[in-house]
Amino acid sequence: MFNFYLLLLILLISFIFFYFGFRQAHILKTLQNQKLHSLFHYYGLYVLLSSLLPSLGLYFVLTICDDVVFAYMIKIYIPLDVLNSKDYNFNIVLAQIKNSVDGLIFGAPPQWVSDTAEIWKTWVFKSNIVTFILCFITSIISGYFGFLKINSKFRSRNAVERIIMTLLAISSVIAILTTIAIIFSVIFESIRFFVLIPFDEFLFGTVWNPQFEGAERAGSGQEGLSQYGAVPLFAGTFLISFIALSVSIPIGLFSAIYLSEYATSKERAIFKPLLEILAGIPTVVYGFFAALTVAPFLRSSGSFFGLDVASESALAAGLVMGIMIIPFISSLSDDVINAVPQSLRDAGYGLGSTKNETVLKIVLPAALPGVVASIILAVSRAVGETMIVVMAAGLAANLTANPLEAVTTVTSQIVTILVGDQEFESAKTLSAFALALTLIIITLGMNFYALHIVKKYKEQYE
Amino acid sequence: MNNKLINPTRASEIVRNSIAKRRAKDNRLKLYGRIAIGFAVCFLIFLFSSIFIKGYPGFFQYYVTLDINFDRERIDPQGDLSDNSLFNGEASKIVNEALFTIIDPKGRKAKKQAKKMVSSGKDVRLTNLVKSNPNLFGTISSVKFALDDDIDSFLRGYIKRETPESERRISDQIIKFVDKLDKEGRISYEFSDYILNGSASGNPEMAGIKGAFFGSILTLSVCLLIAFPLGVATAVYLEEVAKKNKITELIEVNINNLAAVPSVVFGIMGLAIFISIFGMPRSIPLVGGMVLALMTLPTIIISSRAAIRAVPPSVRDAAYGIGASKLQVIFHHVIPLAMPGMLTGTIIGMAQALGETAPLLMIGMVAFIVDVPNSVMDPGTVLPVQIFMWADFAERMFIQKTSAAIIILLGFLISMNAFAIYLRKKLERRW
């Protein structure tokens, strides 16, 4: 609530400044009969922005920073015996204190936790007051300085436009910031993971058996209870993606060919959106369907043929994922097939090709790079897909190529490890970040490559 | 001339002879295409009908009608209708007594079993009733209570009478009681008032989507408020303002790549940046909305750029020609003309965000939260996550409730997408 009222106040002040700026310009023009460069409201807008932006920026910096600063300051309040104890971990202590601050108390925390939490609370109170005063003063002062600039020679429209252009530029940088944030959020934890677990063991180990255990901590000399060989996860991911693609590539490609070359415009108008619905269904729905309808169906039909199908099989997840991916392949391929110039088709038909020959011998070869790119994008989609595998593929890290068995994937391990309570600093939690790093590298690599192909392909016909 | 070309008559003969075979090939490819589309469409129909058939009964459940003696002394001992007073009252006991008068259980064991027949939300239901209508005090009125989920499943036929008692979730004794209630016409199958008004609950008969629904609305609002302005601003900057240079190229590459980053990775980023570094609380719609906003940003940017690009240069030239500044051209002409396309992209992005699960699991929106969130800072969950959680529960009745929740979610998604299509058709201009 505090934040809300502060923001409201800042906004209110800036609107008042708008009025002053507007009025000042009006006075200059009508009473002093001066020639103004810009329209009145640009003067108001300039004063508004000069009041609003600095205080708003200050507010965000302060609110984001205070937690970080508190976390450093609280260190001196942690009792010595806790600091010196063997399993001391600052992150855990910090979480305990924060929970206590938020009023989430599990069992009876030690006295010093409640005490530090009280200290923390007083800091929060103080920082709120400081933030309030600072933002208030900033908004008034900067607004006033903006107001002082108003005179007949001041080009307020240009100034306002410059500010807005800058804001536009800043917002476009968000995309870069997000990418950096994504990489940063996994890279440090991954490095910490690779300190605990050797890189080659992670990449080439064939047993994945993470466990939360105190003894697992580095330095205690008892490694070996849990193992972090990611090969079964990669294999599982690969297996499920393979099943998915062997469903979606033929269906997607044939649909794309049919829709772009054979279908009447009416058929196109009906079936193209229908296929795209498949892409709009939430993955959790697919997961539910895979787990509760497809998997039991496969199991019972498997036992009919004397096959033993696991209740959570790679096949069920892969099949349903394949259906989900159909529209990615079909609409992307449809796009690239349509990008093949009509003149090439005309040339084919003019020579007396059947549609079949035109499509297979002229259009598809010409569109091949684009089709390949769409398939690569679909693979990256399959590798990164989470909910279906979490719900339908199971968690057993089997190293198997048998689609009837349960396997697990990179994404489903990430979810299982990071959902719910985590132990900070344990190799298990950190392993999720290492997995995420590999996932990002794989998907980004594929995406880069696919976009590169598409770019080249498009240049060919431009 | 040494003429290796075949003479036309011969050529046309050859072509004519092979044409049947070639036509057959052609038809085969056409058939494959039809089969592929047919398969996809059949699957779609199968998926929808399977979910609908499973989910439709989830909107209904079995109720028992009991004659309740609204004794104020017992329900509201302090007589002020305060929560405390009602909590100390004997609502639960009164309901049990009303039940006992009908089925007349003998012995402690039978009574104990009978008590569990009516959903454990019975006391809350009764107290809510008197709160909203104190006139009920002193009367004896019939009230409908939800039956326990196992009895519900029994009445639907999922738990079979023929199964031996030891393998069944409900005892012979209870079946006898149910039969008795049924014979007196006190059991009814009605539209569930829990599915829409209830919140997360471990008791399937009381579970509903209200909390998740409001959580979704709050999360989506945050997402929209962040993603739309940012997306439009970025698109405008890249299309109208920025010169083509290394930086804009880098931005473009970044946007395209973000569109391909798996959604779960955005969740990890939210966990690491917003929660760990910025110290924001877990499970709140604010963080969820921020994560989803970053995730939908590429969608909005890409479609907004396409919309801006579709505005013909002649419009800009006309505005520049009468002396408008760049910003005036952008805000007075380009953005209004591109708005339909931008809105369409935004709605599609929002639909994506509404159905997204994995990133929200990462930031802890999977917590079991009974209260309906009132603000973006209250812990909450969202519809797809609720579906994910329910799908994990063992009780039979949760399958129906999950499917019902899916129907509601799909309903929203389809109407959002339909609205986007309508908007595009209605407002799209052909230049």
Next chain:
Amino acid sequence: MINEENDFRKLDLTVGDVFSKDARLKARNVNVFYGNNKAIDNVTIDIGNKEVISFIGPSGCGKSTFLRCFNRMNDTIDTCRVEGKITLEDENIYDRKIDVVPLRARIGMVFQKPNPFPKSIYDNVAYGPRIHGLCENKDHLDGIVEQSLKRAGLWEEVNDRLLSAGTGLSGGQQQRLCIARAIAVSPEVILMDEPCSALDPIATAKIEELIHELGNEYSIVIVTHSMQQAARVSKRTAYFHLGKLIEVGKTKNIFTRPKHSQTEAYISGKIG
């Protein structure tokens, strides 16, 4: 012949020699519609054996549309509908029994913009014989490719790089490649839809020369917007205006003594 003339000569407009003694293609009362728009109005004309005939007229007069009727290229346009009768050796090509594939093998086409396939020069020319199964073996195919390229006057220029991409050639070479590609299928008629409009004057001259030579082997119908070109390459000329065939006759006569006032207006540059 006389009977036929009675049947079809209900033409209020067309003047000149619509009919040809040694006709390859006969179009009778052809109407073409795009949706509800009539693009071609009641056109009757013969295309003679081994004759070069050009269709001229202002842009939008329907000459290209009419040309595309001869090998049913209009089939690829959904809204397009063709009425009337076009016969190739007394067979109505719009008959339901007729398959367009063998028809198009007999009536080749060269398009306005050179459209070589993104394949090698060799594969471009070999495409037609391959799909139609015209070649017995590799040597035969090589022979067909060579012969076709020679006829198209391209052999000298490309024989050392047959396996390089067809799209890498210059515009004029590409267009000749497209002509070679059409010849390789051994058609009887070649339709050319403004084949030189995308080319520079030197390339145009080469193509025109080529058309002139090919006229000894094939019936060629050429649509052009250039009267000079029509005068240079064709023996007969047909003048179209607003979807109607106004006048047909010997090229010389059309350009020197047009019978119809509209033709005269066009020739003298009043319509254009």
